[in-house]
Amino acid sequence: MHVVVNAAMSADGKLSSRRREQIAISGEADFDRVDRLRADSDAVVVGVGTVLADDPHLTVKDETLREKRRESDRPANPARVVVDSSGRTPTDAAILDDAATTYVCLSEAASVERRAALADSAELVTAGEERVDLLRAFATLQEQGLEQVMVEGGGELIFSLFDAGLVDELRVFIGSKIIGGRDAPTLADGEGFVTEFPSLDLESVDRLDDGVVLTWRVADR
Numbered sequence: 001m002h003v004v005v006n007a008a009m010s011a012d013g014k015l016s017s018r019r020r021e022q023i024a025i026s027g028e029a030d031f032d033r034v035d036r037l038r039a040d041s042d043a044v045v046v047g048v049g050t051v052l053a054d055d056p057h058l059t060v061k062d063e064t065l066r067e068k069r070r071e072s073d074r075p076a077n078p079a080r081v082v083v084d085s086s087g088r089t090p091t092d093a094a095i096l097d098d099a100a101t102t103y104v105c106l107s108e109a110a111s112v113e114r115r116a117a118l119a120d121s122a123e124l125v126t127a128g129e130e131r132v133d134l135l136r137a138f139a140t141l142q143e144q145g146l147e148q149v150m151v152e153g154g155g156e157l158i159f160s161l162f163d164a165g166l167v168d169e170l171r172v173f174i175g176s177k178i179i180g181g182r183d184a185p186t187l188a189d190g191e192g193f194v195t196e197f198p199s200l201d202l203e204s205v206d207r208l209d210d211g212v213v214l215t216w217r218v219a220d221r
């Protein structure tokens, strides 16, 4: 499995405002870049915090890219994956529509009622007692044939994926805004590392509109 984390952050490293409301950090050129990355992926992964904040659809927007996928015997859209310990994904969430297969990764903490509600429109994967055990959940996804995986946030999930050693590549658009706020989500939240810090090797720097896209490989992968 190859895991790429992608995000758009402000010049001060925030993914959204302290109200957790989506901010236009990047513009159309970056959304096109993200669309191409989705089209190259077998799955797009988000945390339930992102589903609750943004209600994303996570589909490929460009019809030409969807057609190319069909021509190579792939579904028009990549699978969608939500990491959601207790099954808080609302049953009317956009990612649960029939545009693509959706996996909801739960822990043992998810109730029978939430499982039943989600099982109608998603494939359920259970790993971990309280939180989702990401190593086990991703191993199950790989068994389902998901090899090229893209993660679209948010900061809690991204930190945990680095912590679990699951990230191969990081692509970040850094935009020309200051969002500020000590409680605003950043690229990697969670508990934070204190003794050992994942290291990155810079692969490319590309100017895009009034910002920059940095591509990093995770060192020693």
Ligand SMILES: NC(=O)c1ccc[n+]([C@@H]2O[C@H](COP(=O)([O-])OP(=O)(O)OC[C@H]3O[C@@H](n4cnc5c(N)ncnc54)[C@H](O)[C@@H]3O)[C@@H](O)[C@H]2O)c1
Binding pocket: 006, 007, 008, 009, 014, 015, 016, 017, 019, 020, 021, 022, 023, 025, 046, 047, 048, 049, 050, 051, 053, 054, 083, 084, 085, 086, 131, 132, 133, 134, 152, 153, 154, 155, 156, 157, 158, 160, 161, 185, 189
């Ligand atoms: N700018 C961007 O590119 C971008 C992209 C995505 C999200 N966002 C923003 O990020 C915010 C949401 O991020 P967030 O950090 O609150 O939530 P998140 O999307 O990272 O989801 C975190 C949640 O996932 C669940 N979870 C289960 N197992 C977990 C594990 N092992 N590790 C971590 N989480 C686990 C928990 O319920 C946890 O609260 C929103 O404000 C959204 O707008 C921005």
Ligand SMILES: Nc1nc(=O)c(N)c(NC[C@H](O)[C@H](O)[C@H](O)COP(=O)(O)O)[nH]1
Binding pocket: 007, 008, 022, 023, 024, 025, 026, 027, 030, 031, 034, 050, 054, 055, 056, 057, 058, 059, 152, 153, 173
């Ligand atoms: N590239 C990018 N620039 C931004 O300025 C910004 N705020 C996001 N945020 C990512 C976020 O996850 C979006 O919610 C999804 O890109 C929505 O995906 P859909 O259109 O619903 O498929 N992404």
